[in-house]
Amino acid sequence: MAYKMDRQRTDPINVMVSTTDEIPGFEIVQYLGIAFGITVRARGLGGRCIGGCEACFGGEVTAYTQSAVEARNDAIYRLCTDVAERGGNGVIGVKFDSSRSGQDASMTDIVAYGTAVRVQPKV
Numbered sequence: 001m002a003y004k005m006d007r008q009r010t011d012p013i014n015v016m017v018s019t020t021d022e023i024p025g026f027e028i029v030q031y032l033g034i035a036f037g038i039t040v041r042a043r044g045l046g047g048r049c050i051g052g053c054e055a056c057f058g059g060e061v062t063a064y065t066q067s068a069v070e071a072r073n074d075a076i077y078r079l080c081t082d083v084a085e086r087g088g089n090g091v092i093g094v095k096f097d098s099s100r101s102g103q104d105a106s107m108t109d110i111v112a113y114g115t116a117v118r119v120q121p122k123v
Contacts, residue, residue: 011084012077012083014084014089015080015083015084015088015089015091017076017090017094017114018090018092018093019093019094020092020093021093022092023117025121025122026121027119027120027121028092028117028119029117029118029119031116032087032088032117032118033086033115034114034115034116035079035086035088035091035113035114036078036079036082036111036114037074037078037079037080037082037111037113038075038109038110039071039074039109040101040107040110041067041070041071041108042106042107068110071108072110072112075096075110075111075112076112078112079091079094079113083116086116087118088117088118089117090116090119091115091116091117092115092117093114093115094112095112095113096112097110097111097113098110098111
């Protein structure tokens, strides 16, 4: 899909994110298409050792939890950047997906995606 080069850009930090098909208190004035943000993470040797040691004792594996949180946040930020570059200020219907990749499935791909929109406050 082609977008006008003179579109107004929004700072990704100001993009509103919603898992529903609307943003409460706002009306959608323009749909800008599917937007996404992706990150691919590989756990280094040190992280695998720490994670392996934590796994031996049971409970939460904090080394992996922190990595998962960072990956999710990166995917959301990149999603918002994509929306902002399209001239949008919101993204609706946000979902996440993950998969393994790499020769030995040692990398995790995290993608956040949704519909980029331009919204304005309801009157």
